[in-house]
Amino acid sequence: MKAVAITGATSGIGLETARLLAREGFCVLLAGRCAERLSRAKARILSESPSARVACFQADLMQQREVLRAAAEMNAYLDAHCGGRLHALINNAGCVRSWYMTTEEGYEQQFALNHLSGFLLTHKLLPALLKSNGRVIMTGSASHKGIKIRWDDVMLRRRYNPLTAYKQSKLCNILFARGLNDRFAPGLRAYVVDPGLVKTDIGNKETGALVHFIWSLRKRGGVPPEIPAETFAYLCLKEPPPDGLYYYRCREKKYSKEVTRENADRLFALSERLCGLDGGFAAQDERAGAV
């Protein structure tokens, strides 16, 4: 059974994607911050796909130590049940904030969860992915267009705008995917899915009243999360793996001109530093990212 790991699998796009992939016969590794919601997701998947293999990994992925713990548990699971191979990793966990808030490391939360957590998790799962010629898929967003990375103040501490921080984190998703392809394709392929506007509660969690209100109005025009789930399934199933980078409704789509090799390299270097990967992204140093 091929394995797929999905972060943020307890609601919204991640949950629907996990359900669909389980129906397609994948062994699904669910990562989420809340143990109770994880077991509810697992029960739901098993109720509709009784023969599915589902494993849960509870972790607050905003905190690097939790990413490392979850990654170690996932690797142990993959070794025990999947021949140490991971067919696909879906870095989907994401959040929206109204205010500048930080993680234990003092990193801005949207940057930390939407980008860095996926970067660090991918690093830790890289051997399992390479072993299986695997795929890494980020949940991006069309909102990544029209902005640039603020290299001199990437956490936007000097002029914080929560929406800009969100958009920038989504631009990071594509730059990260681009950088992965530059380094590892065809041994590994990385993609970004633009889910479109989706009816989920992402803007209603941990946000202030204004963002909550605007999102409640906006999401009414969104599609159900089953729709973007199909694009994730397409990118997991398609053989040979598609060549594109950015997909919307199972089709390639144009992305920002900011997505260049140079910017991707710059983001890699920065993210390696922020995750403490002193030996670089590919090196599996036991102490790397120690926290």
Add this chain to the structure above:
Amino acid sequence: MNVFITGAAGGLGRALAGECASRGYNVFLTDINEEGLNRLKRGLERQFGAAVAAKYCDLTDPRSFDALLAHIDAHGLLFDMVLNVAGCDFEGAFTEREREKLVQIVLLNNAAALRVTHALLRRRRPGRRFAIVFVSSLASMFPMPLKATYAASKRFLLDLAMALRQELKAEGVSVLAVCPAGLATTDETLSSIRAQGFMGDVTTASLEDVARRTIDLALAGKNLYIPGLAGRLLSLLGKIAPRSLAAAVVYRRWRRAHLIRAEKIRS
């Protein structure tokens, strides 16, 4: 520039530590949360290449604090600024609180701040200006039923800052009291901001702004910083309204919220 920061692993302390590190200052961080402290140290080093020292201390325990000072003196560290951020906040009716929990508020918010400030004043860098910052609260502007001890402890810091400022002026020491209202730092503060709806949005100051302005104002030798327009308006009200009236109004506003919460806990 050497800066000493208490309560560094928490929301505002962490933001202030980041602000100082981003300016290239050397920071000495302390907190009771040792793991959080070490993670922040690593994060600041990675983000800013900053020089960061971090050491656990229970500031309410004189022996723990002596150990911290021994460590500082063994390294011959001297400072230009001290940020008293560590503080705790329990709300609820006075008689319903555990006795020692109430006393703890004063031990940390007041006694520890005295301990730290006194010790750091003796460890100034010679011949240079020195800045002391006390993180008080907007709660210092009013007597606050159902948060009586906390508000009084914050009042203590405000008055202490005003008085010390005069005493120490001639020595080139400035004293700043910071009085924030809502800041989205912990799960609890976030949920209480959210519970207030749009009012919560209006009264919430942005953490990174407060951190930046605090350091700017401390360097400029200012004595009082109340973030946000809503905060300044409320503090003005606190100044003109008779204190007994202010207490009555606060009590009426909070009693309901308090009863609802008590009901929830019971059920």
